[in-house]
Amino acid sequence: MNTLISHIINPADVKAYALAGVLIALVVCLLALVIARILRNPFRYPYFELDFDVSGKRNVHIDNLVDEWLCTPGTWNQALDHHRQVEAWKKSSAAKAEGSLGPLAKRRRRQLAETIDDEREFCFITVRDQTRYHQRNYQRTPYKVSVPDRKLDVDLAWLQERRDALSAIGFETTLRKYYAKNQRRLMTPALRQQIAERDNYTCQICGKYMPDGVGLHIDHIVPVSKGGKTVPSNLQVLCSKCNGSKSNR
Structure with missing residues (x-):
């Protein structure tokens, strides 16, 4: 009986069929990859x-x-x-x-x-x-x-x-x-230093030179109370005396 089965199903044929199946699977996979690559959004x-x-x-x-x-x-x-x-x-x-x-x-x-x-x-x-x-x-x-x-x-x-x-x-x-509503909070140390250097530590009204920073004020040209902004074009160096006399004018 075993001899009859071995004649009907040849082991060499089984290996060939298995190899052919693997090759077909590989070809199908490669084709799927190629098609996916073609169809994907480039x-x-x-x-x-x-x-x-x-x-x-x-x-x-x-x-x-x-x-x-x-x-x-x-x-x-x-x-x-x-x-x-x-x-x-x-x-x-x-x-x-x-x-x-x-x-x-x-x-x-x-x-x-x-x-x-x-x-x-x-x-x-x-x-x-x-x-x-x-x-x-x-x-x-x-x-x-x-x-x-x-x-x-x-x-x-x-x-x-x-x-x-x-x-x-x-x-x-x-x-x-x-x-911003609170403009005074925007007066940072860096901005103060920027205006002081720009105005050469000099009062823009009386011309007093204050290189040590003593008595040097950074003033809002248009007062905050009147809508003035804390921006460089609206800031200037004043001495304490000139800033006091200017008030909110």
Whole structure:
């Protein structure tokens, strides 16, 4: 009986069939990979991404950081350059979609339309350093990683509107600070030093020179009580005597 079965099912044939099955499976897998590669979306939208390190800071407003970035010379050209790159990418991607063969062109056009994300072209992200540890041989070694905190996605029109508003106030401060109710809180030591150096430590009324800073006051030209802002153009160096006589006039 066994001899009869061995004649009917040849072991060599079984091995051949098994090998053929493996080869067929490999071919099917390769074809599936090729088809998946052809059908997948080849387009990647070129976002503009900018990180702000806010480690150790509290009450951070991301729109305030964006305003500071817009007030920095040269940054607007960066935004415009990136927008031109996006437009060039859309043009070349459209040509690539139209150049696809047969029904694939329709799929590529749909994939491109789904990929274009102009409303979130500019991505601003706050990041914070966090301390983590490596554990080895019962010893912990600290290391830091930057972890995303908040994100603001905007289009070019939003940035343009924001920049126009900053331009109207001379790019001297952020919009949040400009319209803050408590302007006196914005008088930082760094701003005081900036105005003192700008005015050469000299009273702008009587001309008294105060290089040691004694008796030197930083005055709001238009008083805060009358709507004056804490911005460099509305600040000046005065001596204590002139500042006292000026009062809130």
